[in-house]
Amino acid sequence: MIQTEKMSPARKPVAPAPTAGQSFLAKFEEFERGRVRQSPDWLYPIRKAGIAHFAELGFPTVQNEEWRYTNIAPIAKLPFHPILERPASLPALKEIETLFIPGLKCSRMVFVDGHYAPELSAIADGIKACGLSEAWKTEARLLERHLGRYVHCEENAFVALNTAFFTDGAFIHIPANSQIEDPVHLLFVSRSSEPGSSSHPRNLVIAERGSRCRIIEHYASLPALSESKGSRSNGSDAPTLTNAVTEIVVGEDASVEHCKWQAESLSAFHIATLQVQQEGKSRVIQHSISTGAKIARIDIHLVLGGEGIESILNGLYLGGGDQLVDHHTVVDHAAPRCASHEFYNGILDGKSKGVFNGKIFVRKDAQKTDAKQTSRNLLLSDEATIDTKPQLEIFADDVKCTHGATVGQLNEEEIFYLRSRGIGAENARRMLIHAFASDVINRITLAPIREELEKLMSERLDREGV
Amino acid sequence: MSILEIKNLKASVDGKQILKGINLTVNAGETHAIMGPNGSGKSTLAQILVGRKDYSVEGRVRYDGKDLLDMDVEERAREGIFLAFQYPVEIPGVNSTYFLKAAYNEIRKHRGQPEVDAMEFLTLVKEKMKILELDQSLLNRPVNEGFSGGEKKRNEIFQMAVLDPKLAILDETDSGLDIDALKIVASGVNKLKRADNAQIIITHYQRLLNFIIPDFVHVLFDGRIIRSGGKELALELEEKGYDWIVKHPQAKELVAS
């Protein structure tokens, strides 16, 4: 199945939202006069460019092709209260512990409303990891070389906003030919209950040539999601925003497994961009699991910039109630002989809405590209919807690109077979839904995460559809 | 004592009549073979007995003293009805062992027996696998997924061995089996035979009936059983073909009625 779909790269001009823009500019001025001084000189032009791009772009509307199915008006309408100051008091470790992944042996970095909390963190000896606000003092040279070099502020208003206002995040540096044995669990906890309060975590991971690491980027709310307590109203009920940006640089022959798990409260908005820059012969396996938030929009952008790269994008999204979950992925084959495999499964129940947009670029020089994409969607109710769209732009001629998208209900023949063996109809349904999710979950190499997600699936299925 | 009693069973789908009045009684300890040309309604009969709801059905079916047509699919299974499907379904993502243990425990629960744990189940499975000479690695795979045709059929009988039904219906289990597999499956089925259960074997070939000796052979033709007899009927049929049966006075009488 080869399809080449031409898509106009030109975007419709987006009218900036003048009033919103002004209040953001004012906030930026204020921020710049205060706290921003603490960040180094080289950062200032980057931030300044961020706010300028944001002022120019404004919040996207559904007129913007990239946001056609995701109306973020509820976010644009919120008052803008970026949480710029480190929180005066931290949650107790006991509270944070409810969000840990049982059995996961790891280094842990905890962030509270976007600010690194070393008091709640534990990093194994020898690992170069710290808060970004510390790194810009101690690792200025590295940061200056990489921070903001890969993401596209000029295209994405949320990335621009993050760039203007980020104050902290995770910085992880894996030196050449070294390996981080146990994974690093980055736990971002939202606990603000003020409507419109927003955190803008900014993460940078530099995996030098020949290095190996596994990173979990986990977003959750306090009080913890109580999946098992029969209620879906978890966390605070305030509409808050997480607007995260993560850049990962993967050097030659390096190997990175990155698992993003978005499990924020059902009143929260979650916007995130993950930008991965891969060099030759590197391997990346990236999981995006989205289970929480009222609106989640996740952009994942991989640039395959050297020969012989292997990338896997593996995604699972669950929607229930009136949740909206939108993944936009871009796999940019910029060099020959690279392979990318993308597997996204969505399970949508209630009135939830799913969006999957998977772009694959194959540049002129990227001969012998092997790109595969599948998007499978299970609609469990009549009111749930999914918009799934592959976009292939192929400029090389000797390539193998396939994609396939399916949208459907549970297979009645399979249900009948299970029932004919004595398994009840409801249980049969659950087994099949679970299997659909496991297909993605099983690609995660870390057993404790698989187990945690399996448990979450069971709990959600016990309670309702998903 | 009769396990199954079918009285004047008719079934149609989309206005098309498929079963036109089936009468059949199966007693405990008996093995019945059902033969008949393609499209005569053998699988339809089997599907209706396990609870397929695609058909509008008339007539009466009593199973173990209860009204079968009132029961849900899973209830019938828990009461001991088992169909080895002509075309077993692949179920990606559902592990075979997990699935079978769930089914086994549902049936036990229904019988008021305690559920078994993973260890106990494994012991049972190992014992039953020997009967079917089944490769254990199949059990670590999703149900039927990527199984060869023969493996699927063998897996059906393996499930039958584990679930220990009271009434087993085998729909063309022999098709797709090589001769060695056929012998293994047949001897497995024979080992599962007891005085308190019964089997209905649907087949096109006399060959299977050399290994599973039926007490009765029925010929299903155009939605009716037009001839019943002993095991020698299958041999005669093999020799003379369906045409001979259709023209037989017993058949003519039935079709006319």
Ligand SMILES: Nc1ncnc2c1ncn2[C@@H]1O[C@H](COP(=O)(O)OP(=O)(O)OP(=O)(O)O)[C@@H](O)[C@H]1O
């Ligand atoms: N759900 C259905 N919808 C429409 N037609 C059906 C359905 N089920 C069965 N039929 C038709 O009923 C007839 C009997 O089919 P059935 O599968 O029972 O035959 P069979 O005796 O098992 O044949 P074979 O020996 O080929 O397996 C066929 O003509 C078939 O197409």
Ligand SMILES: [Mg+2]
């Ligand atoms: Mg048939």
